[in-house]
Amino acid sequence: MAQLEIKNVTRRFGDFVALDNVSLNIEAGEFFTLLGPSGCGKTTLLRMIAGFDMPDAGQILLDGKDLADIPPEKRPIHTVFQSYALFPHLTVAQNITFSLRMARNALSEVNARLQQSLDQMRLAGQADKYPHELSGGQKQRVALARALINRPRLLLLDESLAALDAKLREEVQVELINLQRDIGITFVFVTHAQTEALALSHRIAVLNHGRLEQVDEPSKLYGFPGNRFVADFIGHINQLEAQVLESVHSHLHLSVAGLGDIIAPPLPGAIPGQRGVFSIRPEQVRIGMHNELAELKNHFSGTIQSVLYQGDVSVYRVGLADGVTVEALLPNSAPGRAQLFEAGDTVKVGWRHDAGMLFHD
Amino acid sequence: MTKPYNSEARLGKYLVGGPPFLFLLLMFAAPAVITVIASLSYPGEFGGLAPLVARDPGTLHGVTLETYRFFFSDFIYIEIFLKSVLMASATTLFCLSLAYPLALLIARSPKKRRDRLVLLVILPFASNFLIRIYAWMIVLGPQSALSRLINGILSLFGLAPVHLLFSSFAVLIALVYVHLPFMVLPLYTNLEKHDPSLLDAAQDLGANAWQRFWRVTFPLSLPGVFAGTALVFIPALGMFAIPEILGGTGDMLIGNLIKEQFLVTRDWPFGATLSIMLTIAVLMIAWLTAKLGARRYV
Numbered sequence: 001m002a003q004l005e006i007k008n009v010t011r012r013f014g015d016f017v018a019l020d021n022v023s024l025n026i027e028a029g030e031f032f033t034l035l036g037p038s039g040c041g042k043t044t045l046l047r048m049i050a051g052f053d054m055p056d057a058g059q060i061l062l063d064g065k066d067l068a069d070i071p072p073e074k075r076p077i078h079t080v081f082q083s084y085a086l087f088p089h090l091t092v093a094q095n096i097t098f099s100l101r102m103a104r105n106a107l108s109e110v111n112a113r114l115q116q117s118l119d120q121m122r123l124a125g126q127a128d129k130y131p132h133e134l135s136g137g138q139k140q141r142v143a144l145a146r147a148l149i150n151r152p153r154l155l156l157l158d159e160s161l162a163a164l165d166a167k168l169r170e171e172v173q174v175e176l177i178n179l180q181r182d183i184g185i186t187f188v189f190v191t192h193a194q195t196e197a198l199a200l201s202h203r204i205a206v207l208n209h210g211r212l213e214q215v216d217e218p219s220k221l222y223g224f225p226g227n228r229f230v231a232d233f234i235g236h237i238n239q240l241e242a243q244v245l246e247s248v249h250s251h252l253h254l255s256v257a258g259l260g261d262i263i264a265p266p267l268p269g270a271i272p273g274q275r276g277v278f279s280i281r282p283e284q285v286r287i288g289m290h291n292e293l294a295e296l297k298n299h300f301s302g303t304i305q306s307v308l309y310q311g312d313v314s315v316y317r318v319g320l321a322d323g324v325t326v327e328a329l330l331p332n333s334a335p336g337r338a339q340l341f342e343a344g345d346t347v348k349v350g351w352r353h354d355a356g357m358l359f360h361d
Numbered sequence: 362m363t364k365p366y367n368s369e370a371r372l373g374k375y376l377v378g379g380p381p382f383l384f385l386l387l388m389f390a391a392p393a394v395i396t397v398i399a400s401l402s403y404p405g406e407f408g409g410l411a412p413l414v415a416r417d418p419g420t421l422h423g424v425t426l427e428t429y430r431f432f433f434s435d436f437i438y439i440e441i442f443l444k445s446v447l448m449a450s451a452t453t454l455f456c457l458s459l460a461y462p463l464a465l466l467i468a469r470s471p472k473k474r475r476d477r478l479v480l481l482v483i484l485p486f487a488s489n490f491l492i493r494i495y496a497w498m499i500v501l502g503p504q505s506a507l508s509r510l511i512n513g514i515l516s517l518f519g520l521a522p523v524h525l526l527f528s529s530f531a532v533l534i535a536l537v538y539v540h541l542p543f544m545v546l547p548l549y550t551n552l553e554k555h556d557p558s559l560l561d562a563a564q565d566l567g568a569n570a571w572q573r574f575w576r577v578t579f580p581l582s583l584p585g586v587f588a589g590t591a592l593v594f595i596p597a598l599g600m601f602a603i604p605e606i607l608g609g610t611g612d613m614l615i616g617n618l619i620k621e622q623f624l625v626t627r628d629w630p631f632g633a634t635l636s637i638m639l640t641i642a643v644l645m646i647a648w649l650t651a652k653l654g655a656r657r658y659v
Contacts, residue, residue: 050565072564085562088658089580099566102576130658146566 001064003028003186004049004154009058011044011210018044020210021058026188031180033189035197036207037233042190045207046156049188050079062153073102078147082159084139086131086146093118093127096145103150113149121145137168148183157189161196173199194234198222206230228359231279238285238326242278242358244270252358254278258324263297263353270360280356285328287316287341288348299350302326304341316341318349393640399633400428408627428634438618442638445615448529449597452536456544456593457586459537464548464585465578468555475553482545490539494606497535501525501607531607532614536597543596544589551585552578587654595643615639 002025011019019041026032034042047053048060051072060067067075078099086095094101096117100110118124121141131139140160147155161169161176177200180187191197197204198218206213206221206229214226225231232239245261246253247270254262256278264278286293293299300320308315309332316328326349330340341347403411403421415422432438467478485493500507503524512522525531555578563573601616608614613621615635622632 052561052564072561073567073569077565079562079565081558081562083556083558085556085558087559087562087577098563098568098576102563102567102569102572132658150567 002026003030003063004188005059005061005064006045006049007059007061009045009048009055009060011041011048011053011056017210019055022207022210022212023058024205024212024215026186028186029184031177031187031189031200031202033191033197033201033204034207035191035194035204035233036213038192039209040207041210042192042207043158046079046158046188046190049154050077050156051075076153077156078150078152078154079156079158080140080143080147080160082162084131084143084160084163086139086142088131091128091130092123092134092142095131095142096123096149098146099150117145117149136164137172140164140172144179148185151183152185155185155187157187159191160189161191162193169196176200198234206233208233224357225279228277228279231357231359236282236327236329237279238282240278240280240324240326242276244272244274244276244358244360246272251353254358256324258320258322259300264356264358265354267358267360270358274360276358276360278356278358280326280351282315282327282329284351284355285318285326286350287318287328287330288350289341289345291348293348293350296350297353299348302347302349304343304345304347306343307341314340318347320349396633396636399629400631400637401425402630403427404628404630408629410629428631431631432634432638438635441613441618442615442642445598446642448533448536448614449594451533452540452597453544453590453594455533455537456541457589460541460544460548460589461582461586464545464552467545467549468552479546479549482542482549485542491602491606493539494535494603497531497538497607498526501531501534526607527609527612529608529612532604532612535603535607536600539603540593540597543592547588547592548582548585551582551588555581584654587650591647591650594646598643598646599639 004024004026006022006024006026009019009022010017022041022045034045036042044053048055049067051067051070054068062075062077087098090098093114097110097114100113114127118127121144123138123141123145126134126138126142131142134142140163143160161172164172173196176187189197189200198221201218203215203217204221205215208229214221214230216224216226221230222234225234228239231237240256240259242254242256242262242264244252245255247267249266251266252264252270254264256262262278286296302318302320305317305319305325308317311332313329313331316330317325318328319325328349332340398413399410401424402413403423403425405411406421411421411423413423463482467475467482470478499505502508503526505525508525511525515522559577559581560573563577568576599616599619601614601620604612604614604617605620608617619632619635619639622628622635626632
């Protein structure tokens, strides 16, 4: 039995369907992420798990028990809010021990747990400060400490890294992974930032328009997206209109507008004549000056249209025939050279026959 | 290069800040000094003040602390002071306990409705203050429905009828009535700004409705409570029109006493002394409120 079971949950706001028959199982000790664009229903689902909202249909079970009749203050579930929602009139220590004091724990117990929590979250010198005196990272750690001090069964994180700047966010991501591993509490994280989801999670559920698109491990989600939405939402991907010419056990033979015939990985159930979109990640597309790509089954001539230099990598937009373009991502690791190609260069592009995939319409 | 800009900026500052500064100097500081001088003078022969420097050395003139000695020598004046403080305190407490739920209700109603509800709170200001006080004479008069109802109930239990009008009760009810909006508005302004996610967080961490109010909403609203308290207590302390119209002979408050000294007894120095005592009391209370209301957080 999974720790948290979401069974056929539907939620409507007037005519708007925020969640449409969503079912999910979240295992104990898992770092689980709900990922999707804004308005996809992920925050609504999180609020229902916390108890601030109720499903119109379906059930939410924690350790096999239906949560429907349990108000938020009685659920062994705590939330780290997007804005942290630290109490401005209470010190760090008073904020962190809030849940213990509401439950009327003995003072000695409260103080012992506070010390432990302050040490664990590296807040030792901050106990008597007020939230407005803290940095963004410290506020985030206080919010985490406050939500974790009475060891909830489940910790919900609502876009909890969004308020941090990029550099700090990376540090906090690592801290969050280590913290979750050390304490073993199940984390349910909500975000619209796909890189964050990929970096943090054991498993990710992708939501769109209130429907569950795919639930999988980060590498599976990125490498084998189940549909066009997931492929496009997680990372970047080239999308080319294609038609199936031949479908056999070992490969697909496709006709792509502007490119001609290509060889693609097999797709069970594909039949000749079917139309769809051939998708391939930019880092799977290679670029060469001469004929070094000739051994690849899929290779074409093109012209570099633009270069986006990003430091560690560069993104090249290559124009092929009939106005079709593909993006290629190349590392800038060649010593002494800022970039390998320049706009206007005539180049060869190509990819392996087992790269990319077809999503049929 | 910077010089003309600086002198221009300074001129601008004087032009903007000058008129209100002059106004305060003329209308506040100067009368305050005059009041202090008046309190140290002898009363004039036919009211007013005796001159500080007399042309004829035979007449009463000069500076004296006589009025201050007089104030502290007779307990009745201090008693009226204490009674006024008590009345103002009761007014403040009643206003607070009526205004808090109302302000909370308005602050938590849908945004579109809030402005309309606030408008209703300040609507009484649309009619004249004295007319509203005289209206209470009718409401509380012996022939009013309210009086007859209360006395009817009292007679059922064999109790003697009461007079609502011309009593401390009438004074208190009108004081509360007049000052209520001054408590509602600062409370509402404070409560309206509260971040609703704090209440979610408190509930999420196990606080029930009662704990959410006392641990989060109330402490965060203290600046509003102190502002409202100052806005109600201070004018209520010096109020003379309400006790004059609705109070009985024994309901004289400090405001009435001061008015009496200037207009009836014509003892200006003593009236000035009482005014100064009132000002000192108000300043002390204002200082205490500011001290208590000072926030340790932003």
